[in-house]
Amino acid sequence: MSLYRVLPGRLERIETFQLGEDKAFLFTFTADTEGYYVIGTGVPSTKLQKYTFYLKPGDHLSFIVNNTGYKLTGENTKENIAMAAWHEYILPLERSAYYPPFRQPLDEIFPLLEREPHVAKITGNKTFDESFVMFRKFDLADNAIRVLMMPRGGRQDVELPDFFKTLRVEDFAKTSDISMYPYSLLTNILWIENRITGRTSSPNPIADLMNIVKNDTIKGELFLSNLSFAREILVMDELIRLYGSYIVTDDQRTRFQELKKHIAELQAASDVGKPGSDFTYQDINGNEVSFSDFRGKIVYIDVWATWCAPCRAEIPHLKKLKEHFYGNENLVIVGISIDAPRDIQKWKDFVAKENLGGIQLHSNSQSPDHISKLYSITGIPRFLLFDREGKIISLNAPKPSSPELIPLLTRLLE
Numbered sequence: 001m002s003l004y005r006v007l008p009g010r011l012e013r014i015e016t017f018q019l020g021e022d023k024a025f026l027f028t029f030t031a032d033t034e035g036y037y038v039i040g041t042g043v044p045s046t047k048l049q050k051y052t053f054y055l056k057p058g059d060h061l062s063f064i065v066n067n068t069g070y071k072l073t074g075e076n077t078k079e080n081i082a083m084a085a086w087h088e089y090i091l092p093l094e095r096s097a098y099y100p101p102f103r104q105p106l107d108e109i110f111p112l113l114e115r116e117p118h119v120a121k122i123t124g125n126k127t128f129d130e131s132f133v134m135f136r137k138f139d140l141a142d143n144a145i146r147v148l149m150m151p152r153g154g155r156q157d158v159e160l161p162d163f164f165k166t167l168r169v170e171d172f173a174k175t176s177d178i179s180m181y182p183y184s185l186l187t188n189i190l191w192i193e194n195r196i197t198g199r200t201s202s203p204n205p206i207a208d209l210m211n212i213v214k215n216d217t218i219k220g221e222l223f224l225s226n227l228s229f230a231r232e233i234l235v236m237d238e239l240i241r242l243y244g245s246y247i248v249t250d251d252q253r254t255r256f257q258e259l260k261k262h263i264a265e266l267q268a269a270s271d272v273g274k275p276g277s278d279f280t281y282q283d284i285n286g287n288e289v290s291f292s293d294f295r296g297k298i299v300y301i302d303v304w305a306t307w308c309a310p311c312r313a314e315i316p317h318l319k320k321l322k323e324h325f326y327g328n329e330n331l332v333i334v335g336i337s338i339d340a341p342r343d344i345q346k347w348k349d350f351v352a353k354e355n356l357g358g359i360q361l362h363s364n365s366q367s368p369d370h371i372s373k374l375y376s377i378t379g380i381p382r383f384l385l386f387d388r389e390g391k392i393i394s395l396n397a398p399k400p401s402s403p404e405l406i407p408l409l410t411r412l413l414e
Contacts, residue, residue: 001025001065004044006036006052008179008251009221011044031055034127036135036180039065047142047183048098051087052135054079054128068099078123079132086136089118090143097146106158109147113163131180138181141167145188148195160196167192169212176217186213186222204403210243219246227259233270234385234394236263238404241411271395276386277374281336281361284351289361291390297332298412300397301384303363303371305339306350311381315354317400322358324406330388330413335360336371338380387412 001019004011014037017025031037034057040050051070053061054077062074063084069091072084093112095102118136122129144163169189172178178185187205190212194201206226213219223243230236240260247256276299280290291299302318304311318333325331335356339347341364351360363371371377375384375395385397393412398405 001039001041002044003027003029004038004040006038006180006182008176008217008249009182009225011038011182013044031057031059033057036131038182044182053083054132056125068095068102078121079125079128082120082123082128082132086118086120086132086139090139093140093143093147097143097150100150103150106147110158110161113144113161131177134177135181138172138178138185141172141189142181142183142185145192148192149188164192165196167196169193169209170214173213173215173218176215176221179218179221184225186218206239206243207403210246216246216248217252219243220248220252223247224252224255224259227256232394232396232398233263233266233272234397234408235402235404236266238408242407271392274392276384276390276392277369279363279369279371279374281363281371283362284348284360289359294332294334294386295390296388297330298388298409299332299334299384299386299390300409301334301336301371301386302400303336303338303377303380303382303384305337305380306343306347307339308380314381314400315356318356321400321405325409325413328413331409333358337362338370338372338377 002016003014005014006012014029015027017027019025027039034055036052037055038050038052042049049067051063051065055061056077056079059077059080061076061080063070063072063076069087070084072080076084093109096104096109120129120132120136145167148160148164167189169186172189173186186209190205190209191201193199206222209222210219213222223239223246226243227236227239230239244256247253276291278291280288283289302311302314304314306312318335322333325333335351335358337347337360339362344362347362350356375382381399382395383397383399384395385393387393398408
């Protein structure tokens, strides 16, 4: 069981208590500032099995928790009595949103959104009373949207309640208040807003959100959240280039510096900047083609196989990529198949049937320069990117369906 402090855009772990046989836990700490705290299990990025409370210096909190909720016990503060009342009100919706055994059909869930709004008693703590209004708004929206996003049985053609039509990114992001709700609420609101309006969802939600949100502090939080979850240096660099200017608070600057240190460590441990390994494979017509033949051009390599379903799913996006850069002689897009030697004809037939075109090579698994051996590839599809000198830019480049790829290639070709 972990205790977290709610800070802008995230949960900060204060302490973790290992549960014993009696399942009891105790946290003793100094709440140097009043605010929201979370107690629960699992990873901090999800709301699953997380319970929110409000603590001030000197407060005591006592409760019993089960696998989907909690009950206050003993003596507690007015703020947490109000929090517990909200917890009871929202619990049926939250269970259906986050806990599979409790998921109900939509026609049974939607009436919960049409209940009389929960009205919390005024506690006399102005700071809490004002922030609690926003907390309830965010929490209700989060649980309601999550209900729609989760698969469930029963009727699916139920008309959406008017509640969902009131959810707009612009309304929720007018002030920085939403940064104190440490879950991906704005992204989810964008999803339901697109669904309601019929607007086509973009493969790049952060770009859409940045265009809608006007508050720079919230833009900074969106940027830091996406940067912290990014796994590829190229993607990280692109996010920094596009959105790094939205860092406006001291807290954001501190977190940004820590992330940049992490990126620098990743870069130091990577193969970026090292010469790519040369190879020579046969193309679809039996002609030999070498990696060194592409010197002077940006090289984007797709390592794939005909039997690989995720590889085939990228083909439409790969064709669009080729169309986008058609006629640009400074970019080479190469397909390298790792189909077994016995399936070479199958590979040739597939290339012809799908009209893949371009440079299509076959990497013989029996050859010492097999692409998988050269770059320790254990899973496909895999995309490799090299600069004009044949040096490595990325050995795990964005796939064709990634929204970052075209802007990245465009910048490299400038």
